[in-house]
Amino acid sequence: MTTVAVVYHSGYGHTQRMAQAVAQGAGAVLVAIDADGNLPQGGWDTLAAADAIIFGSPTYMGNVSWQFKKFADASSKVWFAQGWKDKLAAGFTNSAGMNGDKHATLTTLFTLAMQHAMIWVSQGLMPSNTKAARRNDVNYLVSYSGAIAQSPSDSSAGDMLPGDLETARLFGERVAQVAARMRG
Numbered sequence: 001m002t003t004v005a006v007v008y009h010s011g012y013g014h015t016q017r018m019a020q021a022v023a024q025g026a027g028a029v030l031v032a033i034d035a036d037g038n039l040p041q042g043g044w045d046t047l048a049a050a051d052a053i054i055f056g057s058p059t060y061m062g063n064v065s066w067q068f069k070k071f072a073d074a075s076s077k078v079w080f081a082q083g084w085k086d087k088l089a090a091g092f093t094n095s096a097g098m099n100g101d102k103h104a105t106l107t108t109l110f111t112l113a114m115q116h117a118m119i120w121v122s123q124g125l126m127p128s129n130t131k132a133a134r135r136n137d138v139n140y141l142v143s144y145s146g147a148i149a150q151s152p153s154d155s156s157a158g159d160m161l162p163g164d165l166e167t168a169r170l171f172g173e174r175v176a177q178v179a180a181r182m183r184g
């Protein structure tokens with residue numbers, strides 16, 4: 001059986017909701033990076049056992065949160081032993097702006113995966129970018145590199161848009177499907 005892990009940080013709960021949607025789609029286990037940038041007990045073991053690791057962070061000041069970066073730097077221990085080599089990787093982010101420089105965050109997540117010699121899985125959804133497209137359509141924000149969501153700066157996590165959450169769920173589903181195919 002394939003195992004997918006979602007490791008993420010969320011300062012105010014929005015990215016957590018997105019992570020839950022990704023995990024729901026992937027049938028994945030969630031590993032939350034805490035406010036100090038640390039993993040819970042057993043978190044590193046969960047990642048070690050996974051066939052695919054999906055990285056998630058809010059976009060803060062145009063990149064991952066410092067807590068996610070602390071986790072990324074701590075993963076250098078795993079890198080020394082090439083512990084994540086040939087695992088699947090994928091990434092997602094959420095921020096207040098429609099754009100908000102989310103792509104810089106995805107690029108950081110991608111680069112982390114490449115440092116670890118992992119194999120990147122894309123978003124895989126067609127864009128909703130026609131005149132008829134509506135905000136709650138799947139992949140309305142149109143990302144190909146990973147899943148993205150947008151939460152207005154004065155919104156609560158409970159306000160997250162169903163279209164973005166469905167986009168996240170389908171993204172998780174795709175990663176799990178690719179992982180199962182890779183396993184044969």
Ligand SMILES: Cc1cc2nc3c(=O)[nH]c(=O)nc-3n(C[C@H](O)[C@H](O)[C@H](O)COP(=O)(O)O)c2cc1C
Nearest residue numbers: 010011012013014015058060061062095096097100
């Ligand atoms: C320190 C900080 C920096 C932020 N920088 C950005 C940014 O660069 N782009 C953007 O679109 N939103 C930015 N935001 C808004 C957050 O991305 C947004 O509130 C997001 O939903 C927070 O996710 P979270 O609840 O998982 O922490 C920033 C918020 C904070 C607190």
